[in-house]
Amino acid sequence: MSVDEPGRAPRPARPVRNAARRAALAALGLAAVAGCARAGGGGGGDTLTLGLAVPLTDTEGKPDVYGVRSRMGAELAVEELNARNAFGGARLVLRLVNDRGDPETAIDVADSLVQDGSVLAVVGHVYSGATIQAATRYEGNLPAVATSATSPDISRLGDWIFRVASSDSANAVALARAAQGMGRRIAILYANDDYGQGLARNFAAALRAAGAQVAAMDPFLDDTNDFRPYLQRMKARGVDLVFVAGLQEPAARAIRQAQEVGLAARFVGGDGIEGLAAMGARYDGTAVGVLFHPQMSDSSRAFVQRYRARYREDPDSQAALAYDAVRLLARALEEGHRDPRAIRDWLAGVGRDGREGAPAFEGVAGTVKFDEHGDPVDKRFTMGVIQGGTISLPEAGR
Structure with missing residues (x-):
């Protein structure tokens, strides 16, 4: 089965409940492939597919900078992973869907990803409201790693929702x-x-x-x-x-x-x-x-250099968090977890002590160790000051 690759236009939307919603979703270009069994081997042979649910546009069709930057960070991660043949001959692809930052649209986006048997896990959503509404669709079906969604309510959404940003x-x-x-x-x-x-x-x-x-x-x-x-x-x-x-x-x-x-x-x-x-x-x-700053760590500084080389601009928190979410899920795939439940179980153990746990994940936006709610524990949150077109860290000058 073919899947949507980074940068490629997605396929038409699945059937929806009424004509008005069908027209709205078709206008968004939501990709969906229904009726495929989700194989235990994962991703359909030579491909491993992650959903990427971000707001590429707002509800009026205007570009959404938070979603655009998230896509850029996620796609950079995929390019780097495939370049080093991280998956033993398989290729990682993203199925990109536009949730418009809208909670109602996010429900349909989540439905489309759940119905696509090739999707193993989801990177997203970006906004808290979209994450909260989509979570009921993912529960028991697909693990989702939200990027910059920080609402405290996300901590109570169930066992299949994780996030790489600390809670508000x-x-x-x-x-x-x-x-x-x-x-x-x-x-x-x-x-x-x-x-x-x-x-x-x-x-x-x-x-x-x-x-x-x-x-x-x-x-x-x-x-x-x-x-x-x-x-x-x-x-x-x-x-x-x-x-x-x-x-x-x-x-x-x-x-x-x-x-x-x-x-x-x-x-x-x-x-x-x-x-x-x-x-x-x-x-x-x-x-x-x-949630991210270029001077946070050596890995942050190295990421900035790679991002600049790829896009000719500096990354922000959205790009860094999406990059980390892809790489976190890729770690599960690299370790042989190729079905949604196995990936969910692996995520739940990241940074946990004991035989069932996995090591903490070292991301460009800080270390990720999940608690029982899927929230990162002791995630760094840094105060900076805007000056001359950049955000400076007071401690950087000491």
Whole structure:
């Protein structure tokens, strides 16, 4: 059976429940191959297939930078693995599907991957909401390794969902600790979705546990254009630090408008806003918690060099985490685990002590050791500051 290879256009979608959904999914170009038995040998003879579920576009058809970079990191990993003949003559391929970052679309994407008998495991999803909705389809069928999905709710999704990014329940503690050293009166702007709600809730709880107060806490949508009412109220309350639990585009609007209304507050956020570094000097001084940084380790620096050579640009967290997710699953395949349940069982033992465990996985974005929920234990989360188009680590200059 032929499968979709990296960079190749996927096949038409499987039949769906009604004509409207069928048309929507066909427009996305979701690949699906139904009716194939998933062979114990895995992947259909000379190929080993991983699903890659990422948002290549948003729901309006515009390119999604988080998904595009994830695809680039994943494809680099596949190219490197095949170049060194990692699988004893078999070739690793990716079946690329576009979930648009949309939870409903993610359900159909997951269905299509589960029904494709050649797919052994899934890399994805990128967004928390998509991961949460897709998880019910993967449970008992396909192991999935989410890349940058950080919602704490993912820890409760079942035995077949893993992730290479640390949960916001852990990240928020580091962010809150850093925020306390940056400002006295702290406000929170949060995206009203799974990622924003979880990060904001845990950040606020960590602040309060440390005896700090939250001066304001306001939700927004990704397409919110006017943050001025929130920002003017923050100015009146003497807010000197604004924490953004959301993505880079709305964060950029909020920062621009804060400057317009004269709110002299510093901004800080999680990994969702790291893209501000490439958006101009007005964002200099913004503090960002990142899941990957080129200076984290020797392997990180080496990865950056390979990524630059391939794509003529620097990788971000999305690229690094997708790269690690592919290589993690490839390790299972290299060790001879060629069916979904065997891969799931192997993942559950990564970094565990005892005879049934596998060694911790050393990725370019840090070490992966899974706990009983499929979350990485003690995963490094680093605070940096945007300056001159890059994110600098304060400790790098010491």
